[in-house]
Amino acid sequence: MPPVMAKAAGDRPGPHPGERIAKVLARAGICSRRQAERLIGQGRVAVDGEVLRSPARNVTGGNLITVDGETVGGQAPIRLWRHHKVSGVLTTHNDPQGRPTVFERLPDHMPRVISVGRLDLNSEGLLLLTNDGDVARHLELPSTGWVRRYRVRVHGRVDDSRLAGLAGGIEVDGVAYRGVDASLDRQQGANAWLTVSLREGKNKEIRKLMEYLGWPVNRLIRTAYGPFQLGSLPKGDVEEVRPKVLREQLGNFIGNEDRRRQS
Secondary structure: OOOOOOOOOOOEOOOOOOEEHHHHHHHOOOOOHHHHHHHHHOOOEEEOOEEOOOOOOEEOOOOOEEEOOEEOOOEOOOOEEEEEEOOOOEOOOOOOOOOOEOHHHOOOOOOOOEEOOOOOOOOEEEEEEEOOHHHHHHHHOHHHOOOEEEEEEEEOOOOHHHHHHHHHOEEEOOEEEOOOEEEEEEEEOOEEEEEEEEOOOOOOHHHHHHHHOOOOEEEEEEEEEOOEEOOOOOOOOEEEOOHHHHHHHHHHHHHHHHHHHHO
16 A cells, blocks of 8 residues: 655644544555445554454544554645546456556556446546545445436437436346436447437446447446536546636535535
8 A cells, every 4th residue: 555645734623532443544545434434344454553353433533544554644634636537447446367557557647546336347537546535435326416428329229218217217237226317428329429418327228228229338438427527638637626616616515625624
């Protein structure tokens, strides 16, 4: 695990008394809360030299927390990046098979970040990255209401009426999918380009839905995640969202979190 950033001037305040260790690790940008619980179960997290075996532990700003022997610093200011993921790389920090990952290709000057949701191996386009696990979780929740928009190329001749039927929701192989907005952009011989928008994004949802309809996906590009657009960001590049824009889009959430942490 890369070294954790030390606390710097202007950082957000440390955890208030009684805060769970998994939440603290998430806010420090180490990982999500669920991932933190797995790290604890693996014996990789210690508090004041004591290796934890359960996430049911409260900590305060006075505790010394380490992950894999590295000291966890204070909570850095919330940051968000847009990344143009390319096809053929995984959205994971470690792959047992040694395949290329998004995170190993990021610039050296970037802090440790986690992704907001995922794009599978063969998908490409906009991937949001953040240094705060609570922000990542918030943006992933369907209740946040952010629409994910994709350009999708499928094989086959698309029937508009069947495509429109996705708007009412559908069940495939026992999995219930919420309504999906999908429209045909153009038919090009044996392939067709679609625009697909959804608010939930279950595992490989678009691929499974199109396969069910008889139109296998041969290219999938995410073009937007909520208010953030892929735009003209070059493939493989990463660009930080300006703090002003971040505040405009996440102001209520960030403000509530900061007030709660100071209480």
